[in-house]
Amino acid sequence: MDHEEPSGFKKQFICVEYPGVVVNEENMLRTLGGIHNISTAYLEKNRRLELRFRPDDVYSKPACGERQKKTSLLIKIKVKRRKRPLEPEQQSTLHDSKDNACASTCDPSIISSEVIIMGRIDTIFRFENLCDFQYLPMSLESNNKGPMQCIYDTLMPSGIPPASWLSLKANLFLPPAVFSRMDSMQTYLYRKEANEDNPNIPPNIIGRTRRRRSGHAVFVTFDISKIPDKPRDVAIKFLHLKFLGELHLKKISKLFAQRPIWSKNALMYHTKYTTDQLKFLLPAVAYYFVTGPWRVMWVRFGYDPRKDPSARKYQTLDYRLRTSGGLKTKVKAKRSYCNYLLPYKSSPTCRPKTAIISKEHLQSKEAKGKESENLNENMYVFRPGMLPPSRQMFYQYCDVYVPAIQEMMIKLPPPAPDAVCHERNGWLPQGMDAQCREIINKLVTDVLRKEIVNR
Structure with a gap:
């Protein structure tokens, strides 16, 4: 009933x-x-x-x-x-x-x-958190004697102030930009850091810089003396913990055998792997350049592009859309700062959350495979007649299929035997990246104009 x-x-x-x-x-x-x-x-x-x-x-x-x-x-x-x-x-x-x-x-x-x-x-x-400090707009008198006085009206005028208000002497009131990072009671366990790099540091000193969160990926800069030739042991261990077997590793290793330098977006398109899977697969087969001509790219272990002039076609081309011509309104940004939210306004993400089973966790492998099939080639390739998916793109010169740019790459003379790889330009001549950006920007502007005319 x-x-x-x-x-x-x-x-x-x-x-x-x-x-x-x-x-x-x-x-x-x-x-x-x-x-x-x-x-x-x-x-x-x-x-x-x-x-x-x-x-x-x-x-x-x-x-x-x-x-x-x-x-x-x-x-x-x-x-x-x-x-x-x-x-x-x-x-x-x-x-x-x-x-x-x-x-x-x-x-x-x-x-x-x-x-x-x-x-x-x-x-x-x-409201179970601390109220933190309160910084009142108060000041002493001119002779620095007597009681404190409220100076709020001089700092924040009511209504529309006259022009003479700008010439008045402003009171010194500088509230702190940030009070405290935490507004709740925290338990912090102090621990000693290994002082192998600098033995002169006392054991009771807390380090000012934290270690990288990943712990299993190899990050290098352009001025590194020796290129890493093998992954870390923990990177191989993570593959077993994340149930990534030999088939996953073999597929991505085959791509690095064909081409020694890849971008993450290009690998995502060719392998159809998710970002979470590549997060653990890439550190097992390649290292990551943080600076230099191949920055934000993954390089095969043991391969040094600084000693191989043919690696210039794999260099990074940082292209950014210009604000003129209405391009900003046409292409979305990766992240927006218009709706910036102060840190204290949102709940901390590190708080323990209750596990909730949603429909996303119950998706089958076939459904996830269909999502990977929707990956578009323009996420790492640029061709004439297309718009980049975001306002900033990190292309590789070999993935920019523009006849003018490819012709420039073919006509480049081979470097001299005693040539040294430049920290910024790599194996390319100075100013070539600016020329390529001008060519791409003109093609993008033409596409935008055609769309406006066809409306």
Whole structure:
């Protein structure tokens, strides 16, 4: 038999555990930024709710409330009381009565009570973090004596100030750009670092630079003395931990045998592997150039492009779209800084999260294979008549199929026997990268103009 759900369960509320005594609801909402700010914090993922103790002060450091998932009910209780107190004889009669609904209550003045379920609560914002420091816009008098004075009006004028306001002497008030990185209690375990590189460092000194997070990939700079010839042992170990067998390794090793230098996007297109798989496969077969003519490229172990002039066709061509001609509105950027969010406004990603099984985790291998088939060639190749997928692209000269650029590469004279690979230009002449960017930019502009005309 189906039971009907109570009407109160259909309504959903948001609970805010306000860290204070609420006397005026309007003032309380102003400290939280109003209904609009509360709605924004609720709708956006990992957004924290800000509470400013001085909402009219732009220098007020907010306290942040964390979002928590809870299963609660909002209950309204109606209690009907007697207006006149009972006489002693009536109280004893009421206590002896078994039929009266309020006979078992402690308060004899209660006639009846009613419990009404207003709705359910799934999200609660709790202010359990530290309020951190508050930096007040205060200053001493001109003679540096006497009490502190508020200088907020001189810093933030109300309304539109006159032009003479710019010539006034400004008070010195420089609030810190960042207060503390953490606004909750943290447990930090101090540990000693290995002082093999610098034995003069005392053992109780904490290092200023942290190690790379990967730990299994080999990163090198252009001025490295010896090129690595084998992967690290931990890189091979990670392959077994991530269930990447010999077939995966053999496929990517075959590509590096055909071509010693690859970009990650090119390998993703040819192998149809995901970024997570390449994250562990690439350190097992190649090392990564951080600087130099082959930067952001993966090079086969044991191969030194600085000693091979034929490696110039694998050099990196850093192409960036220009802002003129409406190119910005046509091609999306990899990342946008327009909607930049201050770090304290979002919940930290390092917090423990509850594991949730979603449809993405239940996808079959066939579904994931179809996603990899949607990879387009333009993610690493440029041809005339196409637009780059992002505003900044790292091409290799051999993957730029433009007749003018390929003709320039063929006509390049071989370097002299005593030539040395340049740190920036590599084996190419100076200024060639700028010429190639001009050619690509002209082709992209022509494509954009044709699309505008055909509209």
